[in-house]
Amino acid sequence: MAITTVQVHLGPRAYPIHIGADLISRADLYAPHLQGASSIAMVTNTTVEPLYAQRVRAALAASGKRLIQIVLPDGEAYKNWETLNAIFEQLLRARADRATMLIALGGGVVGDMTGFAAACYMRGVPFIQIPTTLLAQVDASVGGKTGINHRLGKNMIGAFYQPSAVIADTRGLRTLPERERCAGLSEVIKTAAIADCVFFEWIEAQIEALRACDETAMIEAVRRACEIKARIVAADERERGMRALLNFGHTFGHAIEAGLGYGQWLHGEAVGCGMALAADLSVRLGHLDEAARARLARLLQAARLPVRAPALGADRYIDLMRSDKKANAGQIHCIVLKRLGEALMTPVSVADVKVCLEANGVSTSEQREYDPRIY
Amino acid sequence: MAITTVQVHLGPRAYPIHIGADLISRADLYAPHLQGASSIAMVTNTTVEPLYAQRVRAALAASGKRLIQIVLPDGEAYKNWETLNAIFEQLLRARADRATMLIALGGGVVGDMTGFAAACYMRGVPFIQIPTTLLAQVDASVGGKTGINHRLGKNMIGAFYQPSAVIADTRGLRTLPERERCAGLSEVIKTAAIADCVFFEWIEAQIEALRACDETAMIEAVRRACEIKARIVAADERERGMRALLNFGHTFGHAIEAGLGYGQWLHGEAVGCGMALAADLSVRLGHLDEAARARLARLLQAARLPVRAPALGADRYIDLMRSDKKANAGQIHCIVLKRLGEALMTPVSVADVKVCLEANGVSTSEQREYDPRIY
Known part of the structure; x- marks a missing residue:
């Protein structure tokens, strides 16, 4: 074999x-x-x-x-x-x-x-x-x-x-249940989005094969995602710098997981939604163009990942995001995209996060049941 | 200063x-x-x-x-x-x-x-x-x-x-209460016993000054103990080899602490008694001569450390010693002295440990209150 x-x-x-x-x-x-x-x-x-x-x-x-x-x-x-x-x-x-x-x-x-x-x-x-x-x-x-x-x-x-x-x-x-596999694709897409545009295009072309778990496509996806991540980790084992870029989608994603209660959404689902939000924030902060954001959102949806933010209430998001491990002296730090294949970490203001959340339908303090399949 | x-x-x-x-x-x-x-x-x-x-x-x-x-x-x-x-x-x-x-x-x-x-x-x-x-x-x-x-x-x-x-x-x-200070001298004596005979002699000469917390003597004792330990740690940070020698007295000592319940004896008291037992075992196994053992026991007593083993029962000792972190596949490993200033780690049989414990008054399964000051 x-x-x-x-x-x-x-x-x-x-x-x-x-x-x-x-x-x-x-x-x-x-x-x-x-x-x-x-x-x-x-x-x-x-x-x-x-x-x-x-x-x-x-x-x-x-x-x-x-x-x-x-x-x-x-x-x-x-x-x-x-x-x-x-x-x-x-x-x-x-x-x-x-x-x-x-x-x-x-x-x-x-x-x-x-x-x-x-x-x-x-x-x-x-x-x-x-x-x-x-x-x-x-x-x-x-x-x-x-x-x-x-x-x-x-x-x-x-x-x-x-x-x-x-x-x-x-x-x-x-x-694996399809839901689990799709959640896994979230991290594959993330790796491509922050570090390898060619790989991103490959995923776009192979998304149906990957969802169907075609073995050749899957081995290739795992290999390339591991290679990219291994390269980043080798350069920065303890996350003093560029390794933090692997957290793209995770600042929002961790807030979603903690806010809904661990296990409600799969980690990959929360990260998928978190990437959609972080890409939206990237556009608002002037780092990314709208076409690239839309392209990422389309790929996430093709991977059957949720892209709408659960309405936890903006204050709850902010509170949870300020507890993120990347936060420093209370300042939220977020990974934003510059283009598909390139990312950077940047401090973001609470006001900017709020505008982003509100534009994505999060405005109240309401909390109800969230099925990730309808997001 | x-x-x-x-x-x-x-x-x-x-x-x-x-x-x-x-x-x-x-x-x-x-x-x-x-x-x-x-x-x-x-x-x-x-x-x-x-x-x-x-x-x-x-x-x-x-x-x-x-x-x-x-x-x-x-x-x-x-x-x-x-x-x-x-x-x-x-x-x-x-x-x-x-x-x-x-x-x-x-x-x-x-x-x-x-x-x-x-x-x-x-x-x-x-x-x-x-x-x-x-x-x-x-x-x-x-x-x-x-x-x-x-x-x-x-x-x-x-x-x-x-x-x-x-x-x-x-x-x-x-x-500090004198009891705490004496417990600390236990690790100073240990460091000398395994690695530096000249330092051992110095402690013998200074034991009253150290017990009285003479500042010059104390700074010197801390400095030399730290230097010796730092040298050993620098050579073997993760205890794959010679760092284990710093555990002299600790295989018996940990058994005493766990057996009596943490906090009954101070760690240094348990290690002091553990050193007396390990030195006795060293003589029985033919590594150390009796005069050196007696000299160590005298110094421990001069430091007001207990040298008699609490009668936890030999089986309880054995059981606890087999859980020691140095144990490998159920085999007890113990640090023994070759002379004052030189130690080695060696596997020891349950039978040898039992003979040593019995010779030191541990034979039954009894357990009662133990005041380290009378041991």
Whole structure:
């Protein structure tokens, strides 16, 4: 079977991302990373476990190492301290030690939490990521952002901590609900929008193939998104500068997720809508032309992503956006587009954000149920 | 006023340890680290706050930055997730951001928790340590070990995360209870025992001056202990090898702390007793001669440290020691002395640990109240 490998160049923390069909069963991909391991602890969730765990276990069995399995409840709502502590409890009870290899089998939530558990357990143990959603394959798998949510803000507690390897199996993406796959396309589109106009055009041409999960198109999309992100991360591992551009759509997006309650919209849906808003703001601030904004909005809609802002009330948006990790001394910072393929971070005034939100139908403090499919 | 500075050489994570009398009031020591800060969050506890916080606040005021103050309950029993989360809550509510400088004002518990909070808050913010106990000045301030306890083991959750600077004010040590100061001498003795026989002899000669907190002797003790530890940490930041030698006395010591309940014995007392046991084990395994063991035991007793093992029951010791972070695949690893000034890490059998414990009066499963002053 064809296999593509993207290297993330981070010196002593460099690691490979293997991309292709049916990779999770391949013992040879795990073997080089398990040689020094005293045992293996696989962390997954109740949804993913019945789909993939048996095949991963079979591949890991070749190593002859003791396997600990930890199954978490499924969903963003569980990306919190209680679940993280459940991982620690089970690791300690099973006498996992500093040479235990953690394996994150699941989507972004499992990856972020397992990665953060690996960063903190006994002050750091190694881990391998097996992202099972498109979103996790193109986003969470590159760059070592791990963490949990706090009720006062998303991903507020965490670490930069790189995996030993990522195994992105594109075959499984076909069994994902379409909604999940579309949410994943959001981060693919984002990567293109901030850094690669040619890739953006390719996505426009392939959007139906991608929605239908055509395998060749999907492997190519994952590879190019990972390559772009890996290049940015290699230049700025701890987000002192250009890495912040990967947050395009996330300042609005995080406010939507926190405002609606984690798990109401998928992360990719919130980011999709956040990109539409950030592009609108980019036009208002004179950075982007209207034709480019409309083109992005069309692609987001073709990917079945919501582009209308939920009416949380402008004040609630502002309040949440001021808690964003990019904020500095209370000043909101936002990623804006200069053109398709180029972005920059800029401080934005509360007044400008309000005008943008109001123009997008957010004016009152009302809050009701929001189905992302009608936005 | 005289000031001594020990540099911890860790490349991009290098930092200075300033040692001397009345340093906490010196705005010039804080200033270079506050230039890029958006605000300052000082974390302290209810015991330390009334003693030192006003002077630190006055020195920080020179920076003109907004100051957030977070006061924790005092004691090892609070070195847990709940207290850590209280720090996160208050940082988020006060809108601390990625450019907020945390300041840890207190002993080892405040330092370990504030450092871990700094490591995790928004995936990492800078921090300055102001250790107010001798133990924290010579141990917690060097090498970036941060973390919290888990009820299944001490310091099980944490990170290696270096401060921007350490300000070790030796003047305040005079107001410490003698018990605290003696507990701190335990780590000074440990450093000498594993790495520097000349320093060991110096401590023997100065033990009364140190107990009485003679300022010249104390500055010298802190400086030499920090220098030795800094040298070891610079060679092995993440404890893959020789840094583990700094755990001399800690495998038994952690078992004592966890077995008695955190806070019953001071950390330094448990480590003092742990060193006596580890030295005894070193003799039994043929690494150390009896005269050296007796000399170490005499120095520990001169420092008013307990040298008799609390009778937790040998099985409880073994169980706790198998959870130690140095354990690998269930095998206990212990630091033993070859001579005063030289140590090595070695796997030890359960049988050897049991013989050692029994020879030191631990044979039953009994557990009662233990006053470290009579041990």
